[in-house]
Amino acid sequence: MTKNFNTLFIILALACAAYAQITVPQQATAGESATLTASSGGTLYLIGPGTAIKRDVKSGEVTLSADDLAYAGRYTAIVNGNAQSLYVSPAKPQKLSFMARPSRVPVAQPNVISGAVFVLDHNDNLVTQPGAVKFELGVTGQAPVSQSVPTKDGIAYIRAASGKREGPAQFTASVGDIVVRRIVQQVASDPCNLRMKAQRSGNDIAVETEPVRDCSGNPVPDGTIVTFIETTNEHGKSTVDARVKHGIAKAMLPAQPGATLTVASGVVLGNEIRWGGQ
Amino acid sequence: MGKPDSEFLNQNCLWAEFVCPPFLKRPTENKRGIQLFSSTPVREYTYGKNESAIASPGMVALLAIAVHGPLLLMQLPAFAAGSQTQMFLAKHYANDWFGLWNSHWFGGFSQTTSAPLTQQVVALLSHVFGITAAYMVTQLAVVVLLALAVYRFARVWTGERTAPIAGIGSIFLGSLALLVYRDGALPATAGTALAIFGASFLYGFARGNEMLSLVKAVLLLIAAACCDSMTAVYGILLFALPTLWLASADSTDEEYGERRSTAATFIRGVIVLAVCAVVSGFILAPFWSSVFHSSHRLLAPDETAGNFLLQGSTALRYWIVPFGFMILALPYLFLSGFAARRTRALFLAFYVALIVGLGATTPVAKYLLGGFENALSVELFTFWATLLALPLVAVLVIELVARYQQRAVVLVWVAAVLTFAAPLAWMTYHPSTENRFRTDYIANFLNRDNHAQFRYLTLGFGSQFAEVASRTNASTVDGIGNGMLPEAREFGVSHLDNAKAYGSAGMEALRAVLKHANQYGLKFIFVRDRYYEPLIAFAGWRQVEAYENGNVTLWSKEDVPPARDLQTHQTLPGIERTLWGVVPLLCLILALLLMIATPERDEEVETMALPPTGTDPIRAQEAI
Amino acid sequence: MKTSAAIAFTVILIILIGLGTAPHAESHTKSGTAEAAVHAFFDHVKAHDWDDAYAMVNPGDGVSKESFIRDIAGNNGSLKTISSIQKVDTKTLNDSGSEANVRADLQWSTAVGAVHETRDFKLTNSGGDWKLDWSAPQQVPTAADAKPVQTNYLRWDIVQSGASSNEWGVANAEPPRTRIISMNAVDYNGSVVIMGEVVNEDTVPGFVTINADLIGQDGNSLAQESSFDKISHTLLPKEVSPFRIDFPGRKLAEVKSVRISPTNLLVPASADPLVGVFDQHIEKDATGKAVLRGQLTNQSGLVVNIPHVLATFYDKSGKVIWVSDGYLDQALKPNQQVPFAVDLRDDLANQVQNYRVTVNYYNSSRS
Amino acid sequence: MSAAKSSNRMTFFLLAMLFLLSSIPAVMIHARAWDEADNSSRFDFTNSSTAPRELEDQTQTAIKREYAAAWQNMEDALAQNRIDLVDKSFVGGERDQLLRQIDQQKKNGLSSKLDDRSHKVEFAFYSPEGTAIELHDTVELSQETMDGGKSVHSDNATQKYVVIFTLVGDKWKVRTLQEMQ
16 A cells, blocks of 8 residues: 555656746846746755855745846756756946056067956956056146047957156056056166266376267166276276266276277167367 | 812803802902803912902993983984994985885985995984984994993903903993094994994803804894994994904813813804805995995095104094093003903904004005095094903903992093093084074975976085985985996095085095086085085086075076986895895894893802812703 | 102103194194295185284385385285185296295185186395295285276166066066076087176166076976076166076986076166276186186275176177186276186187186275 | 696696786777767767857867866866866856855765766857857767765756867866856
């Protein structure tokens, strides 16, 4: 007698399972709650990116919390062996990962500054929906260069030239009211029109450069090496690797009659002086 | 003197039925009693008054503990270079008993480059006491063993009454104090104690043909060889050969037991020595092959004992302080040592050890020691000389006391205490580590943030080198012992931490190793001696940290990749690793158990031969 | 019997001690020749017995005992203060009985390795004792010459950003940009030598180390070496340094290519000291070898404890054909001039069209 | 005669055993090689040129290797609930996401079996300074959810992913592995 009863019960359970239905919302957003309906009670499994939930539910509406659907991607809801998939899309942009390189760049160089932005929502989901990122680059006291770049799969990038004026350039990327700022230090490039003058100082020749500037007129940074070279027939060669200080490099060379004085910095050559003085 | 006409059942341990009457306890010199045999023939000394021994072995052992116990509890030798090395090697055994490859020094080296026994004992005890306390307990046990060994050794040579005096004398030796508290030479002191014990039992076998003594002698000599290479090669011979000579000298003298052939007695002993040599050579085969295949090693100035006449400080450190007041006994030793027939061999052994102990003052040490010649080995011979002299000094003490009574006793005790105190005072004024510094900063740095994936080098750490190594799991390219990197081996420099002491060869070796820093993953250099800073600054290292307000600085090189295995790993066959890990310890434990389980029968009186009375056979039975 | 044995053993002991001690004594007594006097002099120097050493010299004018000791033992933390004489080989050039010239090949054990020096000594025999003529070192500035020298006090320090290392997009200041502006590989003395020049193109000081891998014909790495101390590691903006990497036991024929990997680092640095290199000229030294000589002049307020000179030699097309270096065992005080000499390969001497000297240095007060 | 025969038989038996024993290591080595070969043949990288920076060969080879390893580490991590495997290939948001999933799976006694059968991978973006790469991947995979030992659900799907690699030290790691609709 009990055997028949068990068989009947199994058939009924299978029938219920076959009959149980789940309906999921067509569209859900990461970090927001959503509701699904189960036609019969049982154990709900929700498997998705960063989620593995097992919960007993009654028949009717089942609310999924914002935390359950934190990450964008495909979720599968299973009740009594019946499964439905739903896609959770990324939320609105909340964060920008802005990679600006380099942190130091010579002035007046084309396409040397690059910026790449990854648009993320508050759970670090990549916001793949189309949008636009506004880039601005400028040195204080000058009008910034601005450009709006559409995002593609959550990414936008830009290349820009460095300005003519040395100094810390503000490089910003913004989406709506989300703004991220980076500093690109624009520094003087190679010295240009290197010129020096020489005068007698006791037994030596005091050589001194004019303010060393790059071709854009920016003073080269202190500490830059400027090499003074004195060549004579009898006394061979004398050199001093002087350091620029407040834009000027100085050094003392031995006073040799008939010497030729030259100046150089890195690969740039300056003027030449023939020292005839006694 | 007539031969007793009875046949004894077992020569080993017999006791005659007639007990000597009390009034014979102090027989006059020429009176003879019945011949009493004990497990070890103990003989009356041919001259000097026979009185009962002033202290038993137990009392001597207690005195040794009383004198050395507090000093070792204060862990005086904890920072000696030798003890730090022993603790470092013991720590490896404690972590991986049969895994003999230690990656912490030389970029990886085999623990078989040094004799293992003392390290294994410390490793075993470290599971109970911790590594430093285990070292101190082991050293204390060795000092006690040494006192008992000298007790037994003196009894063989100069009789029962001199034994405790010699045993007590060994406790107060200046040379022992320097080896224990200055050098941390646990292997050398342990090997010596076991070798002396072994020699005394060897006498028992060679003279009395006692199997038990044979077993003890073999086990003790093998254990001694497994402690220290110097003892294995020189120490055992220095103590055993004279003792064998004594046994063969006594073989024809019935006073010392049944008459035997002199040659047979000597050959029997030599065979035992040969067997011990073969067995210990087989057990420590990897060690001996590393010793005899090790390349030429330069010695730093502080590793060579110079000429004592030309360098007063060297003479003070390596001869005057170790001998102490025993220097006053030298005339007596020279006069009576060789004169007495039985102690002739003992004096000759003392004489050889005395000469070799003079280091470069005579040419003998260079020829006799060859590659083994260094400051420690010279100091060890001086230690052996003082031990060999103790039986004779004990006789001198007995004569002094006999002649000057109470005054002599006081003077002898004062001399002994001063001889022991002098080296401790000397160590106070010449500390082995000039202004010690803390090494935990260094160990903490190496053990955090994955720094252990690089190798490091210390410069100028001196005796605290091994201390850093035993506190960190990082590996260094330097080390102590026979290992050397190929670049350093080319110059014969085995310890880069002290490179400048080897002169330009040392600095060139350091340059060669630093040049290949990237290949060894050598990123961090800890500098305590600023002498080395110019070289590493010019070579591309930069100072990144300063510890102990600049006393120790850390230098780092940025482009060094993580350390790779140097593919120098040598895995010994299983049988060799098992022999290495089991047999030395087994020999030691068996020897100690046998000595404890079969103690000597204490002699209340010296031998007395009573004239045979009538025709009744003397009934004798086995002593229980 | 007792006493005779004791005496015999004592005599044997004394003989052995005599045998062990005699050789040392002997070396001290034999100073009849000029060469032996030079050996004895350097024995005193090795044992730091300055009084005995000074007793063996004829001080020239201006040579007091203090200046002699400063000259022979070094001062101001110079390389000589951390050196010791290791080996002395002597050769008598000429000996007239009252005067002699002896050439001494000295090997010093110094903090930067073994340093070889060849020095000629003039000795005069006064009453059977040879004495070394000792003249004052060049241009030791007296108090009157001292004049204030401006110190640059230009200094860079590094401020790291506080952001955690894997916060996406945030990065610290990049290391300086350096460029290898010339490179050359030659076979020399059974080694392959890679040499060249590297410039710091950036506007901040950089710390450069250069490693090189020789790639064999099968594409695998044959050997790996680094520039070690044959480079000036700290480069200020626009500063150029030569580098040289030796591969002992290698031949160019077995090398297919060379992979050079410079490593740059942003480091704190100082613009001082400023060292001029005057009177640079190539000449033959006393032994006939080609050397580049000159004078180092410290034009800044910082004492340079150990100067290190790197010389780059170019052929007429401006290609780097050799790089050599040398350490000076004298410190460089402000306003002081110190002579230097750097070896040059004899077989290249006539190809050298131009040369450039870079001064690297170590200051003990810096670290 | 029978003694000789039995000794031959014994010799033959020993030789056979020897042959068997010596072939085991060879088979294991090949097995691993087959596995690796199988592992990388599932990934079809279409070499479209990247913008704005040209992809170097060395970088391309590194990305292929790291991407295959990332899927393997993710599958093993989710199947065995092991967080140590996640750190090998993932960083930032994706790492936090996987660690949370493993944590929830452990709490609920669940595990997920992923089986990626094929990948069609396209290089989409390579940042100018060379520290970030974006891939688009169309994956054919099957996913099975286990509750204890019992299979709760399994399905097959073809899913599009957007993948972002970033350079962490000197190693490429996945910072984003996001399914797209």
